Amino acid sequence: xxxxxxxxxxxxxxxxxxxxxxxxxxxxxxxxxxxxxxxxxxxxxxxxxxxxxxxxxxxxxxxxxxxxxxxxxxxxxxxxxxxxxxxxxxxxxxxxxxxxxxxxxxxxxxxxxxxxxxxxxxxxxxxxxxxxxxxxxxxxxxxxxxxxxxxxxxxxxxxxxxxxxxxxxxxxxxxxxxxxxxxxxxxxxxxxxxxxx
Amino acid sequence: xxxxxxxxxxxxxxxxxxxxxxxxxxxxxxxxxxxxxxxxxxxxxxxxxxxxxxxxxxxxxxxxxxxxxxxxxxxxxxxxxxxxxxxxxxxxxxxxxxxxxxxxxxxxxxxxxxxxxxxxxxxxxxxxxxxxxxxxxxxxxxxxxxxxxxxxxxxxxxxxxxxxxxxxxxxxxxxxxxxxxxxxxxxxxxxxxxxxxxxxxxxxxxxxxxxxxxxxxxxxxxxxxxxxxxxxxxxxxxxxxxxxxxxxxxxxxxxxxxxxxxxxxxxxxxxxxxxxxxxxxxxxxxxxxxxxxxxxxxxxxxxxxxxxxxxxxxxxxxxxxxxxxxxxxxxxxxxxxxxxxxxxxxxxxxxxxxxxxxxxxxxxxxxxxxxxxxxxxxxxxxxxxxxxxxxxxxxxxxxxxxxxxxxxxxxxxxxxxxxxxxxxxxxxxxxxxxxxxxxxxxxxxxxxxxxxxxxxxxxxxxxxxxxxxxxxxxxxxxxxxxxxxxxxxxxxxxxxxxxxxxxxxxxxxxxxxxxxxxxxxxxxxxxxxxxxxxxxxxxxxxxxxxxxxxxxxxxxxxxxxxxxxxxxxxxxxxxx
Numbered sequence: 001x002x003x004x005x006x007x008x009x010x011x012x013x014x015x016x017x018x019x020x021x022x023x024x025x026x027x028x029x030x031x032x033x034x035x036x037x038x039x040x041x042x043x044x045x046x047x048x049x050x051x052x053x054x055x056x057x058x059x060x061x062x063x064x065x066x067x068x069x070x071x072x073x074x075x076x077x078x079x080x081x082x083x084x085x086x087x088x089x090x091x092x093x094x095x096x097x098x099x100x101x102x103x104x105x106x107x108x109x110x111x112x113x114x115x116x117x118x119x120x121x122x123x124x125x126x127x128x129x130x131x132x133x134x135x136x137x138x139x140x141x142x143x144x145x146x147x148x149x150x151x152x153x154x155x156x157x158x159x160x161x162x163x164x165x166x167x168x169x170x171x172x173x174x175x176x177x178x179x180x181x182x183x184x185x186x187x188x189x190x191x192x193x194x195x196x197x
Numbered sequence: 198x199x200x201x202x203x204x205x206x207x208x209x210x211x212x213x214x215x216x217x218x219x220x221x222x223x224x225x226x227x228x229x230x231x232x233x234x235x236x237x238x239x240x241x242x243x244x245x246x247x248x249x250x251x252x253x254x255x256x257x258x259x260x261x262x263x264x265x266x267x268x269x270x271x272x273x274x275x276x277x278x279x280x281x282x283x284x285x286x287x288x289x290x291x292x293x294x295x296x297x298x299x300x301x302x303x304x305x306x307x308x309x310x311x312x313x314x315x316x317x318x319x320x321x322x323x324x325x326x327x328x329x330x331x332x333x334x335x336x337x338x339x340x341x342x343x344x345x346x347x348x349x350x351x352x353x354x355x356x357x358x359x360x361x362x363x364x365x366x367x368x369x370x371x372x373x374x375x376x377x378x379x380x381x382x383x384x385x386x387x388x389x390x391x392x393x394x395x396x397x398x399x400x401x402x403x404x405x406x407x408x409x410x411x412x413x414x415x416x417x418x419x420x421x422x423x424x425x426x427x428x429x430x431x432x433x434x435x436x437x438x439x440x441x442x443x444x445x446x447x448x449x450x451x452x453x454x455x456x457x458x459x460x461x462x463x464x465x466x467x468x469x470x471x472x473x474x475x476x477x478x479x480x481x482x483x484x485x486x487x488x489x490x491x492x493x494x495x496x497x498x499x500x501x502x503x504x505x506x507x508x509x510x511x512x513x514x515x516x517x518x519x520x521x522x523x524x525x526x527x528x529x530x531x532x533x534x535x536x537x538x539x540x541x542x543x544x545x546x547x548x549x550x551x552x553x554x555x556x557x558x559x560x561x562x563x564x565x566x567x568x569x570x571x572x573x574x575x576x577x578x579x580x581x582x583x584x585x586x587x588x589x590x591x592x593x594x595x596x597x598x599x600x601x602x603x604x605x606x607x608x609x610x611x612x613x614x615x616x617x618x619x620x621x622x623x624x625x626x627x628x629x630x631x632x633x634x635x636x637x638x639x640x641x642x643x644x645x646x647x648x649x650x651x652x653x654x655x656x657x658x659x660x661x662x663x664x665x666x667x668x669x670x671x672x673x674x675x676x677x678x679x680x681x682x683x684x685x686x687x688x689x690x691x692x693x694x695x696x697x698x699x700x701x702x703x704x705x706x707x708x709x710x711x712x713x714x715x716x717x718x719x720x721x722x723x724x725x726x727x728x729x730x731x732x733x734x735x736x737x738x739x740x741x742x743x744x745x746x747x748x749x750x751x752x753x754x755x756x757x758x759x760x761x762x763x764x765x766x767x768x769x770x771x772x773x
Contacts, residue, residue, distance in 0.1 A: 003307055003310065003312070004386060005386070020380075024377045025377055028373055029415070033419075036423075038416075039420075042457050047452050124430040124432035125431030128433055131432035131433065135422060135423065139422065
C-alpha cells in the first residue's frame with residue numbers, strides 16, 4: 001500500500017515525510033555536535049594550559065575554507081531554484097559547482113591543514129587542543145563526505161528521477177540542500193571556536 | 198513501487214523485509230533471545246554471590262578450567278548483563294518490537310513513514326548485537342569497567358572495551374533512525390480524525406520515547422567517539438595527568454577530565470531510564486482501560502505529564518554524580534529538578550490506579566501483569582527518592598540499594614508491562630490466544646520470585662554492601678548480618694528462571710494449538726484491533742484506511758448492560 005505524504009505535503013502539518021525526517025535528523029546532529037562543543041568547553045575550562053587557536057591553526061586557510069563552504073551553500077540553493085524553474089541544465093551546473101566546492105574544502109583541509117600538523121607532530125596524543133581539533137573537524141569532514149556522496153548521486157544517476165517523478169526529485173534536492181546548509185552552519189560555529197578563540 | 202500482490206521471495210518477506218509488522222517481530226524475537234541470554238549471565242553471577250568461588254553447575258566448564266566464575270569474568274558479566282538487558286533487550290522489545298508492530302496499526306497508517314530506514318534500523322541493531330556477543334570470544338573477554346564505562350578505568354581496559362564502543366555506535370545509529378521514523382509516523386501518518394487528544398496513550402508513550410532517543414543518544418555517540426580516540430589515538434579527553442597504573446606513571450598528555458565522560462554518559466543514560474519506562478506505561482494504560490471497561494482516568498493530565506516528563510528528563514542527569522565532588526550548588530539544582538520530575542510520574546501512576554476504581558475488572562493474564570506493574574513500579578519510584586537527595590545518596594550510592602531501586606523499575610516494572618503487552622497483542626499477531634492457565638502460573642510465580650530477588654537488596658544496600666563485590670560482601674565484617682540473604686536471592690532468581698519456562702512453553706503451545714479468536718477478542722476500541730483483520734496481512738494493514746470519530750477509550754459509555762455492546766471503536770461514526 002502506498003505510504004501517504006511521501007511526495008505531497010500533509011495539509012495540517014505543512015510537511016512531506018522526508019522534510020520532517022531531515023529536520024529531526026538535524027536536531028539529533030545538533031545534539032551530537034552540541035555534546036562535542038560542551039566537551040570542548042569543559043576541557044578548556046579545566047585545562048592548566050591551552051593553545052591560542054590563531055597561533056596554532058592557519059586563520060587564512062580557515063577563512064578561505066569558510067568562504068568556500070558558504071559559497072557552496074549558495075550554489076546548492078541555486079541548483080534547487082533552477083530545478084523549480086524546470087531548468088535541469090542549470091541545476092546540473094549549480095549542483096556540480098556545489099560538489100566541486102565541497103571537494104575543494106576537503107582537499108585544502110587535508111593538504112594544508114592536516115598534513116602539516118601531523119608533520120609537526122601536532123596530533124591528538126600531544127595535547128587535548130589538537131585532540132578536540134581533530135575530532136571536531138574530522139567529524140565535520142565526514143559529514144562533508146557524506147553530503148558529497150548524496151549530492152554526487154543526485155547530480156549523476158539520481159537525476160534520472162527528474163523524468164519520472166519531478167516532484168519527488170525536487171523534494172530530494174530540497175532535503176539534501178537542508179543537510180548541506182547544516183554542514184555549513186556547523187563549520188561556521190567550528191571556525192571561530194577553534195581558530196579564533 | 199513494488200507490487201505487493203505478487204508473492205515476494207523468502208529473503209524479502211522474512212529477512213530483509215520493509216513491512217513494519219515483520220520488522221517488529223524481528224525486533225521482538227531478537228530482543229527476547231537477548232533478554233534470556235542476559236538473564237543467564239546474571240544467574241551465573243548470582244550463583245557466585247551465594248557460593249563465592251564454587252563450581253558453577255552445568256555451564257561451569259565454559260567459564261574457566263576450574264569450572265568457577267573468575268573475578269574478571271564476574272566484572273565482564275556484570276557489564277554485559279547491564280548492556281544486553283538495556284540496549285539489546287528491553288528497549289528493542291519495548292520500542293522496536295511493540296512500537297513497530299502496534300504504532301502504525303493504532304494510527305491507521307499503512308506502514309511506518311520510512312520503511313527502508315526501518316529495515317536498516319533493525320539490521321544496524323543486529324550488527325551492534327553481534328559486536329557485543331563477539332566480544333565474549335576475545336582472549337581477554339568482553340568489556341569489564343562497569344556498564345557505565347567510567348573513565349579512566351575504561352580507557353586503559355582490554356580490547357573488549359573497544360568492541361563495546363563499536364557495538365554501541367551501531368546501536369545508537371539504530372535507535373536514531375528508529376526514533377526519526379517513529380516521530381515522522383506519528384506526526385505525518387495519523388489517519389483522518391485522529392487528533393492529538395484522540396491518540397491512544399500507548400502512542401503518546403512511544404512518541405515521547407522517540408524524542409528522548411533522538412536527542413539524548415547523540416551525546417553518548419560523541420562520548421563514544423572521544424573514548425575511542427582516547428583508546429586508539431592516544432588522546433587524553435578523559436585522562437588526567439600523572440595517572441599511575443600498575444605502579445608506573447601512564448604516558449599520556451593528560452589534562453583531560455574523567456567527569457566529562459560521566460556528564461556525557463548520564464546525559465544519555467538518565468533519559469534512557471524514561472525510554473525504558475514510558476513504553477511500558479503505554480502498554481499498561483491500554484491493558485488497564487480495556488480490562489476495566491472504563492475510559493482512562495485523567496487522559497489529558499497524563500498526556501501533559503508525559504510530555505513534561507520528557508522535557509524534565511534532560512535536566513536531572515547529574516543526580517547520578519553527587520559523589521563526584523561537583524559542588525553543593527550543582528547538587529542543589531539537580532536535587533530540585535529530580536524532585537520535580539517525580540511529580541509527573543506520580544500523576545501518571547495515580548491516574549492508572551484511579552482508572553481501576555469502579556470498574557468491573559477482567560482478571561486475565563495481561564491484566565494481571567498490568568496490575569503487577571503498578572505497585573512494583575511504585576516501589577521502584579519511591580525508593581528512588583532517597584537516591585535523588587545528595588545527603589542520603591552519600592550513604593546509598595553504589596550499594597545494592599541502587600540495584601534494588603532500578604531493578605524494581607525495570608524488571609517487575611517494565612518487563613511486567615512487556616509481558617502484559619505480549620499476552621495482550623499475541624492474538625493480534627497470531628490470531629490465537631495464549632493459554633490462560635500457564636499465563637497465570639507464569640505471572641504469580643514471577644511476581645513472588647521477582648520480589649524475592651529484589652527486595653532483600655534494599656536491606657543489603659542499607660547495610661552498606663557495595664554493588665560490585667565478587668563475593669557479595671563475604672570478606673567484609675559489616676556485611677555479616679545481611680549476608681544470608683545472598684543465598685535466598687539466588688534461589689529466588691533460579692525460581693524466576695524456572696517460571697519463565699511456563700512462558701516459553703506457552704508461546705509455542707499457543708502458537709501451535711491455541712484457541713482461535715475473532716478479530717477483536719478483547720473487545721477493544723483502538724484501531725489496532727477494531728479496523729484491521731487479525732492477524733493483519735503482510736503489507737496491508739487496512740483494506741480501507743479508517744477514519745476516526747472519537748477518543749481512544751470509549752468503554753461503557755452507553756450503559757452496556759443487558760448484552761449490549763459496552764464499547765465504541767474509534768472508527769465508528771455517530772450514525773453507525
